[in-house]
Amino acid sequence: MNMADREKILRFYKGTEGEETAIRLVDNAEAVNKTRKFRTSDFLDPYGQEIAETIAANYDGIRIDFDGGYNGAERQCAALIHDDFMGKVSFDIKIIVAEWNEKFYHIVHRDILGSLMGLGIDRRNLGDLLINPGSVKIICTGKIADFIMNNLATIGAASVSCQYGTLAAIPPREERCKEISVTVASLRIDSIAAAGYGTSRSKMAAEIEADKLKLNWQHIKTPSQLVKEGDIISMRGRGRLEVSQVRGKTKKGRTGLFLKRYI
Incomplete structure (x- = not known):
């Protein structure tokens, strides 16, 4: 090039x-x-x-x-x-398990991410956060693993203890998929997201304005932004919505859609 x-x-x-x-x-x-x-x-x-x-x-x-x-x-x-490199590629990915007392604290994704970024950690150094009752598996780059181990003492109001985990022990990700057949007035993202997530269009527009949704993992500029077949809508805490098929117009002028919602 x-x-x-x-x-x-x-x-x-x-x-x-x-x-x-x-x-x-x-x-x-x-x-x-x-x-x-x-x-x-x-x-x-x-x-x-x-x-x-x-x-x-x-x-x-x-x-x-x-x-x-x-x-x-x-x-x-x-x-x-x-293509000339014949050696082994090293990604240098680590996993840290942070634990807290689940009887007293209900901790969600934004709490964990907020605590990590509050330590000055760049989001680029963090992979998926795999949350279970009372613990989270933090996948991260090797260059910040020791820093997290030495500095992550609390998440929200909960005290946490950290230890290194084993990547091989993580099971493959399994996603449940719900298939949804709907009709919408238009291909606006507020209309499609409302149908897919089971809420009103006005409430979904407010969620978009609050920056809780993304289209193809990019910020949505306006609730009137148009969506096409194959697009992915993601909503914070609600999973992903795939516009699997646009089926055309009904007799009443509405657009038929086949959606897949991944939870």
């Missing part, structure tokens, strides 16, 4: 949520071209993973692999690997 191609990629993502991710990944790809080895990223959400795949496809002689610490991880690190 020459400088013009690099600028073409960066120009495509300029001004979007993926701009900084694209810059880092292009730099990684160019380093791989020079060293003919590999370079791994920090954790990427699914949108960042799509960017990584796009960039790898634009570099001859570079392949890509992903690892989030366990099978089915949503947040994953990307490894850009030169």
